[in-house]
Amino acid sequence: MKACRVNAYRSPLEIVDLPTPEPFGTEVLIEVTACGVCHSDVHYWHGGYNLGNGRMLTLEERGVRLPLVLGHEPIGRVAALGRDAKGVAIGDTRLVYPWVGCGRCPRCEAGRDNDCLSMQTIGLFRPGGYATHVLVPHPRYLVDTTGLDDVYACTLACAGLTAWSALSKVKVQYDDDGVVMIGAGGVGLTTLGFARKLWDCPIVMVDKDAGRLETAREMGATHVVSSGENAAAVIRGALQGLAAVVLDFVGSPETAELGLTVLRKGGAMVMIGLHGGSWPLSIPFLPLRNVSIIGSLTGTVQETRDVVDFVRKHHPARVPIARVPLSGANQALMNLESGSGAGRQVLVPGM
16 A cells, blocks of 8 residues: 655655555455545644644654654545454445544543544544555444545545534524634635535634635625734624624634634634634633633544535535645645645545
8 A cells, every 4th residue: 555654743745655454353444535634634744733832732742653644534445344344345435534532431432532532543643544545443433425425525524524513512593693704724614614504694704815715705605804903893894793603713812812802792712723822811701701712623423424414415515625646745735834725635546
């Protein structure tokens, strides 16, 4: 098999030949047909997360060791099965749920692998989908995507799931409720497409890139706002007030401050982005305004199935997708790092 892996942080990924894994027990070998390139991969490529104030959460601190095959959004055909793998057959196409837990703790037993404290995420702790093959530990992490094309369906394992999980944490319930989404990247645009099928309310999309804002308008944003010094005033004008829901897909001090500034009393702000940093927060503001600040990252395997069912039934607007060969993984990561382009990039090993 071929794999594109990180041998040193911030250094170019290298395509290497590796032995094709042989599945044992409940394991399933997937021949990858597509794998999304996620902004989290940029953090993994860099070796960690910026916590602000000169602090860094490194992958080494989390137990990650190089070399690392990235890719937590793979989809493909079942190529081989361990003797105890049940419920799938050779040739089946399956989306891989990558947020693999330990399988033994109360959260995993409740189906919340994504909250496990000993996660073995595919594409981080386990070799991922920037490859021709990926090994999945159990069929329960495989989702049937019949009726959806692979290049789009693979993005539902992270961007789609993250969007769905974030939306499930908030409510739009009053006639004057409005929503603000900050960051028109892949996850932000995916969330916009879903929200347009769930909510009939004003949705303001904020971004610094005019091209991304135009894509957001085409996908159903009722207002688009360029980020900057007067963004809060423009948002208030667009909504004729403040927002009931703010979704921050960037996660920087500036976007967090903007989100809290335009959040109405009783509202909720969901933090999804991992750009990094820290910002001062006035503690009395939270109870006095009765607002909630919620962190949200990925979701459960059942939510992944729910996302796939939702997409099949409601056909939300799709994020633009660029197909990239495995040899283009480095450029794809650099595109994400620089913020160039709108939509998603998907590696297609067969290109």
